[in-house]
Amino acid sequence: MALNKEVYKEFEDVVGEENICNDPAIMPAYFSTEFAAVILPGNTAEVQAIVKLCNKHKMQFRPICTGWTGMFPPGIILLDLRRMNRIIEINEKNMYAVVEPYVISSQLQAELMKRGLNFCIKGAGTNCTAMLRGHGHMDQTTSGDDRNHLAIEWITPEGDIVRSGSLGSSDEWFCGDGPGPSLRSILTSAVPPGVTPGVFTKAAVKLYHWSGPSAYPVEGISPHYSLSEIPPNMMARYFSFPSVEKMWQAELKIGESEICFELMGFNISMVAANITTSNEEEEETFNRLNKEVQGPGFFVIVVGDTPADFEYKQRVLEKIVSENDGKSLKAVEDPRIEGILMCQCTRISASIRETFRNGGAFNSIPIMGQRDLTIKWAIGAGKAKEPLIEKGYIVDDGGAFFGWGVEQGHLGKTEIFCKFDPGNPEAKAAVEGWQKEQNRRAFTERYFASTMGPQDEIGPALLNYHLWWQKITEALDPNGVSPSGGSLV
Amino acid sequence: MALEDYRGDMEMCCRCSTCKFIPMQKVKGAQYVNVCPSIAKYNFHAYSAGGRLNIAAAMLKDGFKYTDKLLDIVYNCQLCGACGVSCNYAMDMEVLQPISEFRLRCVEDGKTNPALDKVIAGLQKQGTMVPGAKGKRGDWATGLKLKDATKEKVDVLYHVGCLTSYDKNMQKLAKATVKILQKAGVNFGIAGNAETCCGGRAYQMGYKEDFLNQAKKNMDMIKKAGIKTLVTGCADGYQAFKVLYDKYNLKGDLEVLHISEYIDKLIKDGKLKLNKKVNLNVTYHDPCRLGRLGEPWIHWEGKKVPGDRFVFDPPKEYRRGTKGVYEPPRDVLKSIPGVKLTEMTRIKEYAWCCGAGGGVNESNPGFARWTARERIEEAGSTGAEAIVTACPWCEKNFSETIKENGSNLKVYDIVELVEKAI
Numbered sequence: 086m087a088l089n090k091e092v093y094k095e096f097e098d099v100v101g102e103e104n105i106c107n108d109p110a111i112m113p114a115y116f117s118t119e120f121a122a123v124i125l126p127g128n129t130a131e132v133q134a135i136v137k138l139c140n141k142h143k144m145q146f147r148p149i150c151t152g153w154t155g156m157f158p159p160g161i162i163l164l165d166l167r168r169m170n171r172i173i174e175i176n177e178k179n180m181y182a183v184v185e186p187y188v189i190s191s192q193l194q195a196e197l198m199k200r201g202l203n204f205c206i207k208g209a210g211t212n213c214t215a216m217l218r219g220h221g222h223m224d225q226t227t228s229g230d231d232r233n234h235l236a237i238e239w240i241t242p243e244g245d246i247v248r249s250g251s252l253g254s255s256d257e258w259f260c261g262d263g264p265g266p267s268l269r270s271i272l273t274s275a276v277p278p279g280v281t282p283g284v285f286t287k288a289a290v291k292l293y294h295w296s297g298p299s300a301y302p303v304e305g306i307s308p309h310y311s312l313s314e315i316p317p318n319m320m321a322r323y324f325s326f327p328s329v330e331k332m333w334q335a336e337l338k339i340g341e342s343e344i345c346f347e348l349m350g351f352n353i354s355m356v357a358a359n360i361t362t363s364n365e366e367e368e369e370t371f372n373r374l375n376k377e378v379q380g381p382g383f384f385v386i387v388v389g390d391t392p393a394d395f396e397y398k399q400r401v402l403e404k405i406v407s408e409n410d411g412k413s414l415k416a417v418e419d420p421r422i423e424g425i426l427m428c429q430c431t432r433i434s435a436s437i438r439e440t441f442r443n444g445g446a447f448n449s450i451p452i453m454g455q456r457d458l459t460i461k462w463a464i465g466a467g468k469a470k471e472p473l474i475e476k477g478y479i480v481d482d483g484g485a486f487f488g489w490g491v492e493q494g495h496l497g498k499t500e501i502f503c504k505f506d507p508g509n510p511e512a513k514a515a516v517e518g519w520q521k522e523q524n525r526r527a528f529t530e531r532y533f534a535s536t537m538g539p540q541d542e543i544g545p546a547l548l549n550y551h552l553w554w555q556k557i558t559e560a561l562d563p564n565g566v567s568p569s570g571g572s573l574v
Numbered sequence: 575m576a577l578e579d580y581r582g583d584m585e586m587c588c589r590c591s592t593c594k595f596i597p598m599q600k601v602k603g604a605q606y607v608n609v610c611p612s613i614a615k616y617n618f619h620a621y622s623a624g625g626r627l628n629i630a631a632a633m634l635k636d637g638f639k640y641t642d643k644l645l646d647i648v649y650n651c652q653l654c655g656a657c658g659v660s661c662n663y664a665m666d667m668e669v670l671q672p673i674s675e676f677r678l679r680c681v682e683d684g685k686t687n688p689a690l691d692k693v694i695a696g697l698q699k700q701g702t703m704v705p706g707a708k709g710k711r712g713d714w715a716t717g718l719k720l721k722d723a724t725k726e727k728v729d730v731l732y733h734v735g736c737l738t739s740y741d742k743n744m745q746k747l748a749k750a751t752v753k754i755l756q757k758a759g760v761n762f763g764i765a766g767n768a769e770t771c772c773g774g775r776a777y778q779m780g781y782k783e784d785f786l787n788q789a790k791k792n793m794d795m796i797k798k799a800g801i802k803t804l805v806t807g808c809a810d811g812y813q814a815f816k817v818l819y820d821k822y823n824l825k826g827d828l829e830v831l832h833i834s835e836y837i838d839k840l841i842k843d844g845k846l847k848l849n850k851k852v853n854l855n856v857t858y859h860d861p862c863r864l865g866r867l868g869e870p871w872i873h874w875e876g877k878k879v880p881g882d883r884f885v886f887d888p889p890k891e892y893r894r895g896t897k898g899v900y901e902p903p904r905d906v907l908k909s910i911p912g913v914k915l916t917e918m919t920r921i922k923e924y925a926w927c928c929g930a931g932g933g934v935n936e937s938n939p940g941f942a943r944w945t946a947r948e949r950i951e952e953a954g955s956t957g958a959e960a961i962v963t964a965c966p967w968c969e970k971n972f973s974e975t976i977k978e979n980g981s982n983l984k985v986y987d988i989v990e991l992v993e994k995a996i
Contacts, residue, residue: 104617108643111618113632114625116589125617151591152619167617172604189591191601199603211598212591303599306896307923308663310599363892364666364885434598437590437664443883445586480882505882508585512882 088121092142096162099134100126104168116155120163127168129238129246129286135164136284137244139566146566148284150186150214158568164284172196173287179259180292181235182215186285190215194432195300203295203431205233210436216288218273220453220498222430224491225340225348227293229498230453231273235261235289239272242282242562258289271557282558282567296390297346301428308362312424318389320399321427322418323356324411325382329464332381333457335409339385340494342405344398347386348494349430352485353378356414358438359429360422367442375483379412383489386427440504443480448516449502450523454533456488456497462532463488466501466523473503473519478512480504577630577679580672584631586665586884593623593657593669596924606919606952609656611927611945620647623657623669630676640685648680649687650941652934653778654862654927659895666884666892670867674778681780689937690779697784701770701791705936707740712766714738714745718752723763724799730755730762730836731801733815735808736771737966743973744966750993751807751833757996758846762805768795772806774814774863779933789814789824796828803829805836807989809861809965810931812899813868820871832864834964834988838902841909848995851912856986857958858904858915859949859972860925861965866895895923903964903988910995916956926952928968935971946975950983960984962991 088096088107097105104125112119121144126132132148139146139162146162149155157163169185172193176182177200182193190204191211197203205228207213208221217237220229227233236252236259249272251257253265261269272281298316305311326332332350339345351359357371387402389395406413416422429435440447450466452459463486473479480503488499503519505512524538534543544551558569595601596609608614613622620629626647633639651673658669680686696705714734723731732751738744755762773788792815796804806812812832819825831839840846860866872893876886900922907915920926929935929945950972953961961983963969972985 106618106643108641109639110629110641110644110647111620111625113629114618114620114622117628117632123618153588153590165617165619167619188604189595189607191595191598192604192607195601195603210590210592211601212595300602301599306900307597307659308894309896310597310663363889364883365889368883368885428599432598432601435664437588437592441586441588441590442665445588445884477881506884508582509882 093122095138096122096124096135099131099138100124115152115163116157118157119159120157121160123163123165125165125168129240132164132240132284132286133244133246135162136240136242136566140243140564143564144566145568147568148186150216151189151212153209153213161568169286174258175200176258177202181258181289182292183258183287183289184215185287186214186216188215189213191432191434197292198295198297199299201295202292203227204290204292205229206433208433208436211433215290217285217290220491222349222433222489223347224489224498225493226346228291228492231269233291234269234272235259235291237261237272237285237289238287240284240286242567243564261289280569282562296388297431301432303428310425310428311421312428315420315424315427318392318395319427320387321384321423321430323351323382323384323414324406325353325378325380325414326409326411327380329381329460331409331411332383333460335405335411336383336456336490337494338405339402340490342401343493344387344401345385346388347430348383348490349385350383350488352381352482352487354482354485355439355487356384356417358442359426359435360416364443371482374414374416377414377416382411382414384417384426384430386430440502443504444506446507447502447504448520449500450520450535450537451498451500452527452533452535453491453496453498456490456494456499458532459497459499460486460488462527462530463499463501465526469519469523470503473515476515478505478509478515575671575675577672577675578634580668580675581631581634582878582884583668584627584672586667587624587627589624589628591622591624592664593661595660596920597660597663600924602919606926609660609920609924609926611654611929611941611948612651614948615941615944616650621650623661623673626651626673626676627669630672638679638683640680640683645680645685645687648677649690649933649937651932652862652927652929652945653677653932655867655895656862656924656927659866659923662892662894666890668892677780678782681782686780687933687937690933693933693936694776694779694781694784697771697776697788702736702740703771703775704736704740709740710767711739711769712764714748715752715764715766718749720752721763722766723801724765724768724795726763727800728761728763729803730760731796731799731804732762732764733772733804733806733811734764734769735806735811735966737970738807739769741966741970744970747807747966747987747989750987750989754837754846754989754992754996758840760840765795772811772814774810774818775933777814777818778931785818786822789819789822793819793824793826797826801828803831805831805833807833807966807987809864809868810967813863816868817871832868832899832902832964834864834903834906835899837989837992838906841906846996848910848992850995852910852991852994853912854960854991855914855916855958856907856960856962856991857918857953857956858907858921859918859928859953859961859963859968860900860922861963861968862925862927862931864964865898865900865925866923868898869893869895870897898923906988906992907962910991913991916958918952918956920952928963928971930967930971935967942971943975943978946971947979950975950981954981954983958983960986962986962988964988
């Protein structure tokens with residue numbers, strides 16, 4: 086739906102002519118969608134004014150941060166939040182940071198590391214927003230997803246400003262649940278089947294203790310960065326195990342003993358992707374390392390608070406690995422590889438190598454839950470990848486899955502994906518079929534209910550939550566201006 | 575290769591936004607994280623490399639639909655190549671080449687920028703990228719009794735470049751270079767009035783034919799004079815002779831060196847001594863076309879291997895901006911007694927552009943100055959008294975921006991400091 090001149094002018098009056106555009110030339114840059122206009126609000130007041138105008142004119146809108154992914158109906162207003170890029174506060178005492186949507190994780194993390202702090206960064210990478218809803222490499226220590234949400238400033242679909250948690254009763258951001266409105270069940274930013282309607286304009290995220298360096302001593306020239314030295318009291322290793330069961334037992338013990346800052350269950354294909362600088366090198370490295378590992382495995386980063394603490398953690402790790410017949414991958418013991426993996430897996434700067442470099446696209450099934458259960462499902466999902474590999478539709482990663490501990494193994498994430506060339510329609514269709522089938526299998530075989538699975542089947546089994554969510558969104562958005570879909574990545 | 579040849583690369587763009595920022599490992603805080611001036615200034619995703627690739631891919635698919643906004647996007651880009659460096663940390667795909675090809679296509683289709691048309695008209699008429707240039711190209715050398723490399727046998731041709739030759743404020747660079755080469759006892763010459771524009775900036779602006787005309791003129795003269803080694807004081811000239819001429823198979827076996835490389839060699843060979851103390855705290859600005867875009871051209875032809883991976887037969891080696899000229903200018907600065915070098919946050923392959931390239935200096939001077947302001951601020955944050963560069967276009971843009979906005983920062987070309995030290 087094209088904007089008429091009068092309506093366009095109303096939006097333009099809010100943000101200024103340089104921050105609104107409806108020229109068709111810019112649209113292919115944004116998700117191949119014909120938006121009515123793209124608008125760049127600069128602050129909360131502008132977002133609120135735009136949302137109110139959308140209600141006035143019954144126009145749908147969606148916000149994006151850095152906007153890696155998303156699905157967007159044509160004809161809507163796109164709010165590109167790029168100008169809202171301020172770190173509002175880093176509160177060291179109460180261990181939270183308040184950010185606007187376009188602060189990227191790398192910026193916030195670099196500031197935090199100087200202060201001996203860190204935070205949960207999405208596996209998508211530090212090139213993505215620091216705000217809300219992330220799970221990834223450091224979850225073992227920093228937890229993930231909405232468990233890191235504190236107070237949030239939210240523009241509702243009707244254009245009201247809601248300040249959740251402690252912000253609802255004071256100017257403090259320290260708590261997401263009060264004193265003040267909690268709204269935690271609504272403000273998760275990724276409630277299935279869509280995301281929270283409206284726009285988050287500021288959010289406080291939880292911070293965690295970091296005993297690593299204030300900055301990594303990176304040297305060399307891209308793409309061959311390395312560390313000039315391994316920072317004191319730090320170590321990175323990859324261990325493979327003779328069986329999934331042994332790996333899982335080791336993972337559990339490591340979580341219980343709280344000795345690893347990071348436990349990332351990379352498969353060997355992902356290790357190869359991370360440590361290489363081209364597709365050709367990656368393929369050769371995968372084939373070589375695949376012969377060296379004895380089975381599934383994981384990557385760990387140990388960070389000691391003191392030399393004594395580091396020594397203790399190393400000894401416990403050695404014992405756990407030994408008891409479960411684990412074997413250290415020699416390649417990662419090389420300080421050049423160890424160093425850059427350590428850096429990349431805390432600064433989350435190589436996820437793109439793991440996902441997009443091979444073919445340009447990947448489809449994934451990520452699951453939060455009990456690792457032992459989700460691993461069992463993932464083994465089957467991996468087997469189901471084999472025919473696609475044989476047909477050359479997807480990259481050969483040995484049919485592997487991956488996963489990682491969350492909150493020292495209290496929870497866990499399991500994920501499996503297929504990398505493919507999106508220009509090959511047969512490959513794309515095969516991957517989508519695999520994804521659908523494995524989501525369905527997860528539900529019918531009672532492993533878990535995927536948010537990406539068939540909602541009309543899953544919903545009734547889970548107290549019809551999808552219908553309740555629909556009712557909530559209808560109440561919040563009576564004019565239907567905030568459609569589901571989209572992403573805060 | 576034409577724009578169509580980069581279709582696969584453009585379709586590889588996953589819209590991850592890394593092209594907007596310096597490589598993540600190098601981010602040191604909330605400040606100085608941007609790497610692309612265009613998206614940093616204009617904010618719409620269309621102004622980023624990812625946006626440009628997605629637009630170009632869509633136009634290849636659906637046809638070219640030119641609008642004023644599209645041309646605004648196309649020409650408000652310095653083509654500095656920083657986007658590609660950040661992207662290529664992780665991805666195997668061409669980034670700058672399709673963006674550059676898209677601009678060439680615009681010019682081919684007659685969708686030019688009027689300000690750039692004027693510059694090119696000047697090039698066609700006078701053989702220089704300095705519009706309204708007065709006098710003759712070799713006037714700056716009057717009285718210096720330099721060898722005419724087109725007539726006399728020399729070991730090195732010093733290609734002075736348009737701005738240094740014609741701009742009265744920049745001629746000091748040519749004179750400093752002459753003094754340095756003479757002090758080192760180099761048998762060098764200039765082409766004087768026979769010198770002509772390298773064509774590099776015309777290429778950046780999208781005027782491929784004018785670039786090729788200039789390249790052919792230069793190489794004819796060089797071959798006729800029997801020149802084996804060319805030294806240029808300008809980063810644009812360096813990239814043109816070394817990379818672009820090679821890309822179009824015009825370079826032959828000509829050795830191309832930037833003056834900073836050559837001075838570095840003279841110092842290391844013991845032919846040039848820097849004895850005088852120059853007490854100055856400096857920071858060094860890597861010119862885009864000496865650094866990441868100065869990386870040698872890699873000739874490659876191949877086909878995508880059918881299947882799941884974006885790989886080619888024969889394998890494609892990507893130019894990732896890693897093999898530009900980074901250490902020689904730094905080594906020269908470190909050789910000057912009294913000079914203390916402090917690095918900025920964004921350096922070497924991911925240096926922030928000065929703003930003057932890609933025709934932006936001519937088509938949108940406000941954007942060029944905006945870009946320079948950001949660099950000047952970053953330089954100031956190091957505590958340096960001066961920003962040192964190795965390109966007259968950078969020096970001019972920095973100096974004019976400082977004059978407009980006020981700053982105590984001094985601006986030098988590297989040859990000016992070397993001249994002080996000999």
